[in-house]
Amino acid sequence: MRQRGRNMQAEVLAALRRCGAPMSAYEVLDQVRDGNPRLAPPTIYRALAALIERGKVHRLESLKAFVACRCERHRHVPIFSICEECGTVEEAVSRDITNELSRIAGQSGFAPARHVIEVHGQCARCESKGAPA
Amino acid sequence: MRQRGRNMQAEVLAALRRCGAPMSAYEVLDQVRDGNPRLAPPTIYRALAALIERGKVHRLESLKAFVACRCERHRHVPIFSICEECGTVEEAVSRDITNELSRIAGQSGFAPARHVIEVHGQCARCESKGAPA
DNA sequence: AGGATTCATGTTATACTGTAACCTTTCTTG
DNA sequence: CAAGAAAGGTTACAGTATAACATGAATCCT
Numbered sequence: 001m002r003q004r005g006r007n008m009q010a011e012v013l014a015a016l017r018r019c020g021a022p023m024s025a026y027e028v029l030d031q032v033r034d035g036n037p038r039l040a041p042p043t044i045y046r047a048l049a050a051l052i053e054r055g056k057v058h059r060l061e062s063l064k065a066f067v068a069c070r071c072e073r074h075r076h077v078p079i080f081s082i083c084e085e086c087g088t089v090e091e092a093v094s095r096d097i098t099n100e101l102s103r104i105a106g107q108s109g110f111a112p113a114r115h116v117i118e119v120h121g122q123c124a125r126c127e128s129k130g131a132p133a
Numbered sequence: 134m135r136q137r138g139r140n141m142q143a144e145v146l147a148a149l150r151r152c153g154a155p156m157s158a159y160e161v162l163d164q165v166r167d168g169n170p171r172l173a174p175p176t177i178y179r180a181l182a183a184l185i186e187r188g189k190v191h192r193l194e195s196l197k198a199f200v201a202c203r204c205e206r207h208r209h210v211p212i213f214s215i216c217e218e219c220g221t222v223e224e225a226v227s228r229d230i231t232n233e234l235s236r237i238a239g240q241s242g243f244a245p246a247r248h249v250i251e252v253h254g255q256c257a258r259c260e261s262k263g264a265p266a
Numbered sequence: 267a268g269g270a271t272t273c274a275t276g277t278t279a280t281a282c283t284g285t286a287a288c289c290t291t292t293c294t295t296g
Numbered sequence: 297c298a299a300g301a302a303a304g305g306t307t308a309c310a311g312t313a314t315a316a317c318a319t320g321a322a323t324c325c326t
Contacts, residue, residue, distance in 0.1 A: 119238045172304095
């Protein structure tokens, strides 16, 4: 039951995984369109929203882009390292940070529901290549 | 010298401070436009970019919005708590978190340059009003 | 079976966010 | 004053996202 919805989601997720790097919604659209000539933005955004809901995809807020989740365990708080030279994104997890972050936010009685943690900088590879920060 | 540029920045910053809450660039535009009938987006975006550069304004990536910095000390890493009920935003600082975050990201040789930390949830006030998360 | 219902997707149109590119004005400096 | 630099004006458009309604397939219920 309720199987139809998963098709588009599967195609979108596959496109994101093939790419590996962050993709804009419109890049996903172009990829998925290959098979389906008439695909419009809402379809992609709907699939992305569902995948994010299911923890299969993350949105990189500071890049306006999307990536497939690389962790087996979904339902975690992802920490992204974003290289501004090459665009590579690493996904990490730290219970310490998320706990501490919840604690800080909670000091004023705030109830955290969703964390956005993104670190921009330069990856080891680009740094060693000599590109100055 | 070089004084002209600060006027627009001052108006934009004043608008953000008057408002207190996050504003979209186009909301700022509407505010600042009162005095200057023909003001176009690039002017606002330029002023915002300069203010962000100077640490006077932060961009809330997950809201596509801007707020005046509330801390006296600029050049810190801000941590934002964003209430999804009422839109209120609190700005906090934690050296522990930013250090730990840099450490985590640095494990793979990544050199952090800019941190984005935003926590969505429900503020104490909205929570007590009974709005269920 | 057959109609009602539900839900993903198709479709159209548009709103919102952001910037490229070029021009004009003002200020500074020699 | 001429030359140059920096800010802002202006036009136009690119990129991101969603509202609103139509369509069609699977499911449910009697």
